[in-house]
Amino acid sequence: MDKRIRQGVFVLFMALLVLPAVQFKFNLVKMRPLGGTYVYEERPSFTKKEWLKGEYQEKYARYINDHIGFREFFLRSFNQFCFSVFSIPRAQQIIVGKNSTLFELNYIRDYTGTSFRGKEVINEQVAKLRFLQDTMNQQGVKLILYFAPGKASFFPECIPQRYLDSMQAMSNYRYYAQTCREAGLRCFDMNAWFVSQKNKSPYPLYHRGGIHWSSYGWTLALDSLCRFMGQQQGTPLPQMEITEVQLSDTARDTDNDIEKALNLLCGLPHDQYAYPLIKINEGENVRKPSVLIVADSYWWNVFSSGNTLHVFDGCDFWYYNTEVYYDDGRPMVAADQLNILSEVQKKDFVIILSTEANLFNFGWGFIEKLYDQYHQGWSALASEFSEEEIRGQVEYIRNDPEWMSLIEEKAKANLVPVDTQIRNDALYILSQRRKE
């Protein structure tokens, strides 16, 4: 009996070694796939040269390592051990906060101000934005700056103390929000709104295991945006109505996206997930605007929900100003293949949406590129008129004190000399006259 048990234990030990290869070959047990974004090593093709140098063996060992049977179980067990014993998350840039609230480091860095770009940089960008807003206004395109909520601002009490110790006086979000308001820019500050609603909302606006707004949160955010856009265009957009809220213990979409990337064996404690069902009332007297939105991953939930099809007349999603997705099913194109100016001029609204974590690179180059294009546009416009015509219009403006005071304000906001501002306005007037 004793010997039998000992032999049985040894067979068990051997099974530990053998079963992963059997699982890899026959996939006997269906494993829950790993979360997060990663790249698997491809099976290398054999070449004698690589074999002799040992490179083939290295690649093959990496390939085996990435594809062993039960890898998901081994990895989740180890991650769970690190997380439960040491509170160490085994995913890039993830921070475990109080009450198992998960953050991405960039959010905390923005909240604490350690990624602050500096006032000068932001002032310069805000001036450009002011210039863009005014110029685009003249063309009937409305620019909206959308500050999406940020998890660090929403759960500051859960940020680990070691990060709060390095809290700075100013952060990108605080300075952008303040400066944009002062500059008279069209801002939509969802971050502040989320914070104000944190304890009032019947359902969580953020989940502890997610880095994005909850499904309930983004539904409210989209509704608010539609109302705001309706005010701006003077005609309401189709109205969104929440007909029902389904409660669930299972997260969907991005509600626990960081938790998924942790690849743990056991789920983290969480509030009930709330999933609103939406009805869109496309009544009379509504107007669907065409929209171009330059945004980070916060817009994905909204975009992939399909709701933009019902409230907008086309929504082009410029993801990090790198890839452009269309809600009408057209294939994705690279942003740099498009003419930014003509794309903007086709739209009713251009929205630049960023969460706090991405404000250190606000606009991802879109603002600067569009600004440069408009400036080139002024130069091109100037060539259409004689210097005499332009000078005449400039003199006309100079002789109007009221106009001049407006020009001085604009020049200050756009961070350009008064002369340049006068000249730009003169060109605009001339071009408008010609159109008429």
Next chain:
Amino acid sequence: MVFSSSIFLLYFLPVFLLVYYLADNKYKNYVALAASLAFFVWGAPLFIFVVLGSVLMNWFLGRMMEKQQDAGKKNLMLAGLIVNILLLIVFQYTGFIKENLNFLAGSAIVGDIPWMKYLVPLGFSFITFHQISYLVDVRRETASPFRRLSDYALFILYFPQLINGPINRVAEMAPQLADRSANDHIDNRLAGFIRFVIGLSKKVLIANVLGAEVDRIFAMPEAQLDTPLAWIAILAYAFQIYFDFSGYSDMAIGLGKMTGFILPENFNSPYTATSMTDFWRRWHMSLSSWLRDYLFMPLSVKMRNAGITGVVISVMITFLICGMWHQPGWTFIVWGAWHGLWLALDQLFLLKVLKKSGRIVATLFTFLITTVGWVFFRAEDFQQAGLFLRRMFSFVYNGVADTGLRADFWTVFALAAVFSVVSAFKPGRKLEMMVFEKRMKLIQLIIMSCIIIILFILCMGSISSSGFIPFIYNRF
């Protein structure tokens, strides 16, 4: 192929063990040899020809020596030693010699040797020491030469001890190669697997965790490195190298046991040593006994007329070679010299002083000396070694509260410190005996099996997660 890799643990090892256990006793050596050759060819596909040539030559020399009288034996042994050492120099030290010649000449007088990059001298230091000891033992007639080439080849190339030892002696291994049925039973297989997984855990769950932080600190710019951090790094390295190396030895000994071989022990709580002499009785024991028997003893016999001076010179030569043997490089030579110096001082007076100072003081002192020595072993070059030593003893404190060292590092560091010394005490020794040596009671075996399975899963998790730290999203 390293032991702590998925390809070894989940493919090579189970296939080898299954074939080995299913094979008839008379074919087991052939199975082990075939697996060892496959193991070698995987890591060094071209160098196998050099090694096989060398194995054939040494086996042939051994057979020839058997038929010779004393003088003939001696000449054959000397010829064998010269060829073995020359091969070691050519394949292991050419790069080092080239670098030094170019440095002395002030220009690149010796260029790259194109074919060298294809010849990875896998485990060649160990192979050479094995072969030298074989020739010397046959010459001394403390062992008989192997009759069968395959047995000799297995003695030299058996994969568990191929890369990092332990260094076997012919007298210990020859009887086992002939017949090891007495050792090939279920208790040894169980004990072997348990020891293997414990070794794997020492390497993966302790040494690798410490190593990651040691690498980070050693790569820090000078301004960031202060005295506490330098000490933390070098202490962590002391534990890293111990758990890495002793973990490897445990894996080799465990694999040996699973296949009926009893390989020599290699470590015995070296950080509880009370002198440098004691340290080398506990650290890499198979190497230190090799150095004693085949280098130090013959040298000191040659210089016996010089008295204590002869002993000191023998120690210094032995440990300069010991340093050089570990890896070609001046920092390793200095490390060897550092140990040689303290061993020589032991011979002169230090042993007596340490004995008088009491066990605790002697142990702490020896640990300090060993740890300082590790700076040369770990540093890339003298510049880095100098910086580290300056930081360790200049008492600079940057006052940075956050050293970036995480909770797992500190826990593993503390565990490593405890495990390094625990077996020097009675309860620890008892536990070690129970796990490694005695036949466990059934209940002990079941508890231990659960622990081993958990450790194996954690090790596999850590190994398979190397390079797997996912991002939530790709962000261009």
